[in-house]
Amino acid sequence: MLELTWPWLLLLLPLPLLIRFLPKAPPQGDAIWWQNARQLEHYQQNNHPLKRLSASTFCLIGAWGLMVFAMTKPVWLGEPTKVTPSGRDLLIALDLSGSMQVSDMLLNDQTANRLEAAKSVLADFIQARRGDRIGIIVFGSKAYLQAPLSFDVTTINQLVQEAQIGFAGEQTAIGDAIGLGIKQLEDKPSDKKVLILMTDGANTAGRVQPEQAAEFAYAQKVRIHTIGIGADSMVVQSFFGPKTVNPSSDLDETLLRNIAAQTGGEYFRARSTEELQNIYQTLDQLEPTPSEDIWQRPLTSLFHWLALASLLSATLSLFLRNTFQWRTRPWQKGDKA
Structure with missing residues (x-):
């Protein structure tokens, strides 16, 4: 049209x-x-x-x-064509503390540490979040912004794969990670602000207490989903032979449940790579990418x-x-x- x-x-x-109504030029005197x-x-x-x-x-x-x-x-x-609108501002806080190097997960039928399994699952999750703005926070003894909120999911994914254990220290600052996430989301106009926190331990460092950070997140309308990663049992070699231990004994599930409940999120337990994949599929359903279809010409x-x-x-x-x-x-x- x-x-x-x-x-x-x-x-x-x-x-x-109007040119026809303008005065005509006087005739020239040259003879023809x-x-x-x-x-x-x-x-x-x-x-x-x-x-x-x-x-x-x-x-x-x-x-x-x-x-x-x-x-x-x-x-x-x-x-008219259908356009996928921007759905959410979504931050992923990834634990890089020393305990993430425990090899109690399986990836492609081979033993892998917790960070390798998390990277593999996050790669598929991030690629499927086209339409959202994704950001990455890494934390250990301190919390750092690895990638600001962006629609460029390819670059975000690359930065996730480049993260290494120990980059942020050996301890776990859960409260600081939540606080940094709130700071990144507080000035954003989106009314759908989500933080996904993945950790395998308890809060052992940082200046902000996780409970206080959760209260502030609730006030800022930031929903936090928490994921506790790590197997319940693992066979290790000792002086007396093979021994079964609980490699997730340091995981503070009570804290993670309280943070999720206080902010309107969900707590998930990932004991294997398959469970972690199912968790992120569930998160895709809880936090769908497009809010509703928009048509434009x-x-x-x-x-x-x-x-x-x-x-x-x-x-x-x-x-x-x-x-x-x-x-x-x-x-x-x-x-x-």
Whole structure:
């Protein structure tokens, strides 16, 4: 469908007609010599008012019409298309403390540490979050912003894969990680602010207590989902032979449950890579990417095409006029026969 941005400019179309009402220029005094009556008759016939509307004149009129039409800034409205809107501002806080190197997970049927399993699952989760702004916080003894909120999920994923154990220290500052997440989300206009906190331990460092950070998150309408990662049992070699231990004995599940409950989120327990994958599938359902479909119609500007057509029409008019005048130009006195 065609739409004009400034349709009132079409009032300029009859402007050239005003030229007919302007005072005519006085006739020149130079005498014109005609060789014979037939040439004079030919000249009079071609200067008849009806004959003056030559191809050159039609091209000039067309150039003016195209130029006025171009000045109205016409646009072509395409067919409506569905656009996925921005859903959420979503931060992922990833534990990089020393305990994340415990190899109690399986990845592709091979033993892997907790961080490797988390990276593998996060890669698929982040790629599926197109339409959301994703950010990454890493924490250990301190919390750091690894990647600010961005729609560029490919770059976010790359930064997650580059994270290494010990980057942020050996301890676990859960409260500082939540506080940093709130700070990144507090000035954002989105009313759907989500923080996913993944850890395998208890709060052992930092200046902010997790309970206080959770209270502030609730006040800022930030929903926190917590994930406790780590197996319940693991066979290790000791001096007396194989021994079964609980590698997640330091995991503070009570704290993680309270943080999630206080902010309206959910607590999940990931004892294996498969459970971790199921958790992030559940999070996709709890925090769906698009809020609702938005339909929009693409706009295509026609200005440059009309302006080019006007220029070509004006050029053609000048060419035809010069050609006609060269072929029918009357002889003036002093011209050679």
